[in-house]
Amino acid sequence: MELSLPDFLTSSPYEPPATVRTRREGPVLHVELNSPETGNAVTEAMRDELLDVVGAPDPEVRVLVLSGAGDDFCLGGDRTEFADRLAEDPTGRGIRVAGEKARRVCEAISGNRAVTIARVQGKAIGAGLALALACDLRVGADTAGFRLPEPALGLPTAWGGLPPRLIHEVGAARVRELILTGRAFDAAEAHALSVLQRVVPENELDQAVQAWAKPVARRPEAALPVTKALLNSYAAATRMADPSFLDAELMAAVAATGRRTSPRTPGPDTSHS
Template sequence: MKVSLPGYLHPQGRRAGTVRSTREGAVLRVELNDPANGNAVTDAMLNGLLEILAVPDPEVRVLVLSGAGDDFCLGGDRTEFTDWLDEDPTGRGIRISVDKARRVCEAISGNHAVTIAAVHGRAIGAGLALALACDLRVGADTAVFRLPELALGLPTAWGGVLPRLIHEVGAARARELILTGRAFDATEAHELSVLQRVVSRDGLDEAVAAWTRPIVRRPEAALRVTKAVFNSYAAPTRLGDPSVLDAELMACVAAATRRT
C-alpha cells in the first residue's frame, strides 16, 4: 500500500516542494527533487527533510534516500549563502541553515529505521554528507564524489560530514580528500567504504531491494535495538565530534572570506 506524507507526494505522484516521499509498507522513500538545480540543498529542502524525519514513523523499517534527475546532489546552494551574507554580513542566515543541516543528518543517522542512500551521478559536498549519514550506501558505477569546500573558501563543516568521514574512511584518507578537494569515483568510494556496494545505474533499485527484503522481515524491537547498538559503538570513536560547531564555523569563515 502506498500512502503520501502531507505536503510532499500525492498518491498519483504530484510533487510539492523540493523533497518528495512515498511510503510502501515498511519502506519510506525520500527523494531530493530539484533536478533542474542538481538537487542542490536549499533551506527549503532542509525544511522538507526535517518535516519528514523529525517524527519517525514506528512502522517504517527502511528509509531510502535518493535524488531525482542526473545527480544525487550537487551540494549546498551557494546562491543562498551569498544572499544571506548580503542581508547580514555576520552570517546569521548561514548559522540557521547549517544548524538545520546538522539536525537533518542526525535525524538520518539516528533514525530507528535502517537508512539507505542510493547514489547516482554526482554527490558533492552536502550531497556526500547526506549519503554518509545513512547506514548503507549503494552507488552507481558512474557516481562521482567530491568535497570542494576548501577551494570555495569554506570549512568542511556541514551536517557533521568531517567526523563521519573520518569514522568511515580514516583520518589520513579524509585529510587527503579534503585538502586536495579532488574527485573520486565509485570504485575508490567502495575501497574507502564510502560505498558498501557498486552496481550499474540500472541496478540501483534492485540493489536497494536486495538489502530491504531481509531487513523488513526482522522483528521491529530487535532491529531498533541493533541500530541503537551500532550507533552507541560508533560514538566513542567520535568523542571529539565538532558537528555542534558546524554552524558557527561555516558562518564565521564565510563572513571572513567575504570581507577579503
C-alpha cells in the same frame, strides 16, 4: 513480500514545488530529493522538508531509502541562496541558522529508528556526500562521482557533521587528503574507502536497494531500533572529540571573514564551481 521502488508522481506533504517527495510502501519509506533542475542542490526549503520527514520517525517504517531525482544524487548546497543569506546579514547569522539545521537533518537520518539506505547516482558533492554518509547503507552506480570542494570555495568542510563521520568510516589520513586537495573520486574508490558499501551498474540500483530492504523489512520490529542504537553508540565511542555541534559557527565565521576580505562572495559546495 515484494518491494519495488516508487515512481514518485504525486506524493508530497508540501505545496508544489516540493523539494522532497515521499512514497510509503508498507514498512519502506522512499524519500526523494526533488530538484533535478539544480542537481538537487540543498536549499532552506529542502532542509525544512527533510527535517519534517526524517525528524519525526514513524514506528511502522523499518527502512528509509534516500534518493535523488534526475541525473545526480545531490550537487551540494545552493550557492545563490548562500550568497543571498550572507548579503542580507554579513555577520553570518543566516548561515549559522542554516548550518545548525543541516546538522539536525543529518543527525535525524543517522539516528532514525529505521535502517536508512542511500541510493546514489551521478554526483554526490559536499552536502550531498554528507547526506549519503549519514545513511546506514550506501549503494552507488558505477558511474557515480564524489568531491569535497569547500576549502577551494573559501569555506571549511563543516556541513552536517561530515568530517567526523567520514573520518570514522574512511580514516583520518585519507580524509585529510580528500578534503585538502578537493579532488574528485569515483565509485570504485568510494567503495574501497567504505564511502559506498556496494557499487552496481546504474540500471541495477533499484534491485540493489531492494536486496537490502527486503530482509531488513522482515526483521522483528523491536530488534531494528535497538540494534541501530547499539551500532550508533559503538561508533560514537570512536568519535569522542566530535566537534560537529560547532559546524554552523565555523561556517558562519569563515564565510563572514571571507566576505570582508574578498571582492567575491564564496558559495557552498556544488559541482558548478
